[in-house]
Amino acid sequence: MISVTPVSRGVLRPTLLTITTFALIIEAGARYGFVHRAEDWLVVIFVLPLAVVTLTRVWRWRSHKVHVTNDRVIVEGGVLRHQRSSVEMRDVLSSRVDQRLHERFTRRGFVYLDTVVGPIPVGLVRHPGALCRVIDAERLGAYRDDAPLDDVFTYEDPEPQDFDEQPDVWQRRRYE
Numbered sequence: 001m002i003s004v005t006p007v008s009r010g011v012l013r014p015t016l017l018t019i020t021t022f023a024l025i026i027e028a029g030a031r032y033g034f035v036h037r038a039e040d041w042l043v044v045i046f047v048l049p050l051a052v053v054t055l056t057r058v059w060r061w062r063s064h065k066v067h068v069t070n071d072r073v074i075v076e077g078g079v080l081r082h083q084r085s086s087v088e089m090r091d092v093l094s095s096r097v098d099q100r101l102h103e104r105f106t107r108r109g110f111v112y113l114d115t116v117v118g119p120i121p122v123g124l125v126r127h128p129g130a131l132c133r134v135i136d137a138e139r140l141g142a143y144r145d146d147a148p149l150d151d152v153f154t155y156e157d158p159e160p161q162d163f164d165e166q167p168d169v170w171q172r173r174r175y176e
Contacts, residue, residue: 001138004066004131006123007108011057018050066122068131070138073113075122091115095135097128111135 025043029036056079064077073092076084092113099109109128112119113135125131 001070002068002134004068004125005062006064006066006125008058008061009124011054011061014050014054014057018047018054021050022047064123066125066131068134068138070141073122073135075120085120087113087115087120089135089139092135092139095132095139097132099128 022043025035025039025046029039029042035042060077060079063079063082065075067074067076071089073087073089074084075086076082092115094114096112096114096119097109098112103109107127108124110124111122111128111131113122114120122131
C-alpha cells in the first residue's frame with residue numbers, strides 16, 4: 001500500500017563537516033602557499049574519511065524502508081547485513097508514537113507497534129501520526145465485514161411450529 005523512508009539520522013553533521021573542511025582547505029590554499037602545495041594531500045587526509053562516513057550514513061539511511069500493506073507491516077534495512085522483519089496486521093494490537101518536544105515541532109517521531117509479544121519499533125519517521133492512522137485503518141479494516149451496497153435483504157416469515165410452546169417435562173412432573 002505505502003512505503004516510507006524514515007528520517008535521516010546522523011547524515012547532516014558529517015555532510016556539513018565534509019563541506020566545511022573542504023572549503024577551509026580550498027580557502028587556505030588560496031591564501032597560503034605551503035597549504036596550496038599540500039592541498040591534494042590535505043584533501044585526501046581530512047576530506048576523504050569524512051566523505052566516506054557521509055556516504056555510508058546516506059547509504060544506511062536510504063536502505064531503511066517501512067512498507068505497510070493490507071496484510072502486514074514490513075520493516076527492512078541494513079547495509080552489509082540486510083534485515084527484514086514482518087508483522088501481520090492481525091497480530092498488531094495498536095500503534096503508538098513517542099515524540100519529544102522538538103520532534104513535535106519538526107513533525108517526527110518514533111512509531112511502535114504493540115503486539116502480544118511486546119512493542120516492535122518501526123523507527124523514526126516523518127508524520128508519525130499519519131503512519132499510525134494508516135496502520136490502524138488497515139488493522140481495523142481487516143476485521144470489518146461490510147456488506148456490499150448492492151445486497152438486498154428480505155424478511156422471511158418463521159415457521160409457525162417454532163412458536164408453539166411445549167410445557168417443560170420437569171415442571172409437569174412436579175405438579176402431578
